[in-house]
Amino acid sequence: MKKYLKNNANIVFMSKVENISEEKEVLDQGENLLSKLALEAELADYSPVKGCMVIRPYGYAAWEQVRDALDKMIKDTGHQNAYFPLFIPESFLKKEAEHVEGFAPECAVVTYGGGKELEEKLVVRPTSETIINYMFSKWVQSYRDLPLLLNQWANVVRWEMRTRLFLRTTEFLWQEGHTCHATKEEAEEETIKMLGVYKKLSEEYLAIPIVDGLKTESQRFAGAVTTYCIEGLMKDGKALQMGTSHYLGQNFAKAFETKFQDQNGELQFVHQTSWGVSTRLIGALIMTHHDEKGLKFPPRIAPIQIVIVPIYKTDVEKEMVLKKCKELEESLKENFRIKIDDRDQYSPGWKFNHWEFKGVPIRLNLGPKDISNNVVEIVRRDTLEKLRGIPQEGLLQYLIKLSTEIQENLFRQANDFKNKNTEFVASEKEFIEKITTTPGFLVSFWCGSSSCEDHIKEKTKATIRCIPFNTPDCQNIPVDQMKKEGYCIVCNKDAKQKVIFAKAY
Numbered sequence: 001m002k003k004y005l006k007n008n009a010n011i012v013f014m015s016k017v018e019n020i021s022e023e024k025e026v027l028d029q030g031e032n033l034l035s036k037l038a039l040e041a042e043l044a045d046y047s048p049v050k051g052c053m054v055i056r057p058y059g060y061a062a063w064e065q066v067r068d069a070l071d072k073m074i075k076d077t078g079h080q081n082a083y084f085p086l087f088i089p090e091s092f093l094k095k096e097a098e099h100v101e102g103f104a105p106e107c108a109v110v111t112y113g114g115g116k117e118l119e120e121k122l123v124v125r126p127t128s129e130t131i132i133n134y135m136f137s138k139w140v141q142s143y144r145d146l147p148l149l150l151n152q153w154a155n156v157v158r159w160e161m162r163t164r165l166f167l168r169t170t171e172f173l174w175q176e177g178h179t180c181h182a183t184k185e186e187a188e189e190e191t192i193k194m195l196g197v198y199k200k201l202s203e204e205y206l207a208i209p210i211v212d213g214l215k216t217e218s219q220r221f222a223g224a225v226t227t228y229c230i231e232g233l234m235k236d237g238k239a240l241q242m243g244t245s246h247y248l249g250q251n252f253a254k255a256f257e258t259k260f261q262d263q264n265g266e267l268q269f270v271h272q273t274s275w276g277v278s279t280r281l282i283g284a285l286i287m288t289h290h291d292e293k294g295l296k297f298p299p300r301i302a303p304i305q306i307v308i309v310p311i312y313k314t315d316v317e318k319e320m321v322l323k324k325c326k327e328l329e330e331s332l333k334e335n336f337r338i339k340i341d342d343r344d345q346y347s348p349g350w351k352f353n354h355w356e357f358k359g360v361p362i363r364l365n366l367g368p369k370d371i372s373n374n375v376v377e378i379v380r381r382d383t384l385e386k387l388r389g390i391p392q393e394g395l396l397q398y399l400i401k402l403s404t405e406i407q408e409n410l411f412r413q414a415n416d417f418k419n420k421n422t423e424f425v426a427s428e429k430e431f432i433e434k435i436t437t438t439p440g441f442l443v444s445f446w447c448g449s450s451s452c453e454d455h456i457k458e459k460t461k462a463t464i465r466c467i468p469f470n471t472p473d474c475q476n477i478p479v480d481q482m483k484k485e486g487y488c489i490v491c492n493k494d495a496k497q498k499v500i501f502a503k504a505y
């Protein structure tokens with residue numbers, strides 16, 4: 001075993017990712033790191049169309065895990081899936097003034113079809129509020145039709161100037177929920193409920209701690225009354241908006257005449273919500289869970305949870321070891337996504353590096369000696385700890401427990417990182433110092449004016465990520481600043497709220 005490791009552990013990937021551990025780099029290196037990890041771990045590739053991305057099988061399998069977990073939660077909260085067309089008549093987009101203003105610059109528009117110029121241009125959907133409301137106006141007649149709770153899994157297109165694998169691509173995959181309610185209260189409750197679903201997905205499946213809260217007016221979804229979000233802090237100190245949930249009020253209902261007859265026989269506009277998360281979550285995973293050896297997938301959404309690496313020298317050993325590997329696979333495959341790497345052309349050492357880079361949470365090494373002792377060797381990806389001589393008897397239970405431990409440990413590590421890089425600042429001077437030297441979440445008082453918000457953005461490129469529901473754990477928050485009110489860091493006027501600033505993807 002030792003000999004194999006020594007001879008064969010030429011660090012194949014290390015040369016390609018040698019900068020990986022230098023995490024306190026300037027921010028653009030974070031973006032380089034993202035591309036490296038996504039490309040080398042075979043999650044994605046660049047496409048011949050600029051700004052688009054090819055999701056490779058390993059990356060798509062990760063997305064499927066995220067999608068399936070979320071799909072179940074969406075259905076468990078009473079929603080049904082449906083599908084609406086990719087093309088939206090241009091006139092639909094123009095019906096809601098703020099919506100068209102927000103989205104027009106990013107839209108791809110089809111003007112030709114079947115060799116002829118189209119009578120009406122078709123927008124490739126950047127989001128589907130308009131076409132869905134057109135249908136809702138036909139389907140909703142009475143209070144008995146409400147609430148109407150739909151979701152669709154789809155691709156959308158937003159013409160991006162500056163793109164990044166997974167985090168910002170011209171075309172991306174997502175889900176978009178769209179609901180209609182009889183009252184404002186019900187719709188607002190739905191908005192918050194679905195934000196809670198996203199929080200659960202992020203923290204319990206992706207092992208990424210988030211801050212949840214309300215967007216300021218400048219960051220609000222075009223056409224919404226209020227936008228809520230979950231924000232993660234990536235390892236390079238940049239924030240990532242990981243999901244949004246909008247209370248749309250009656251804005252789209254009025255534009256599309258989505259009305260219902262209430263219990264008194266009167267016509268009312270419905271109150272609506274929409275909410276979405278995308279393949280950006282895979283980018284969040286990459287930028288949260290990695291080290292100098294590559295990715296670290298949380299077990300709950302890892303495409304492969306356990307890889308078995310057989311170790312042998314002679315043909316006789318090979319036959320015996322592979323037979324045992326298959327037995328183990330059989331006994332574990334109902335509980336785990338498991339793979340035996342029985343490729344002859346690669347050495348065990350090469351395979352160790354390969355699967356570590358790809359972030360498989362648990363590796364089982366199995367050689368002739370392990371077989372005669374009825375044990376296996378286990379390597380944890382999160383800590384790289386080697387667990388020798390683990391009995392084959394009771395292995396399933398052992399691995400179930402270990403898998404939970406790894407999941408929790410990855411969350412703990414990410415949460416520690418977030419807390420360590422969340423700081424309270426009391427003045428603009430301090431703010432500018434912090435944001436340029438140690439990027440992360442900066443918590444400060446804000447008066448609520450967009451001019452103070454813009455001032456910080458122009459000076460530092462940092463934006464208000466959200467007005468958090470709860471003040472996050474800060475490194476250094478003085479007791480007197482824990483109180484609800486203080487002074488705006490820009491204008492020094494009274495401020496009734498704390499906000500979170502960060503540079504963001």
Ligand SMILES: [Zn+2]
Nearest residue numbers: 447452488491
């Ligand atoms: Zn101010």
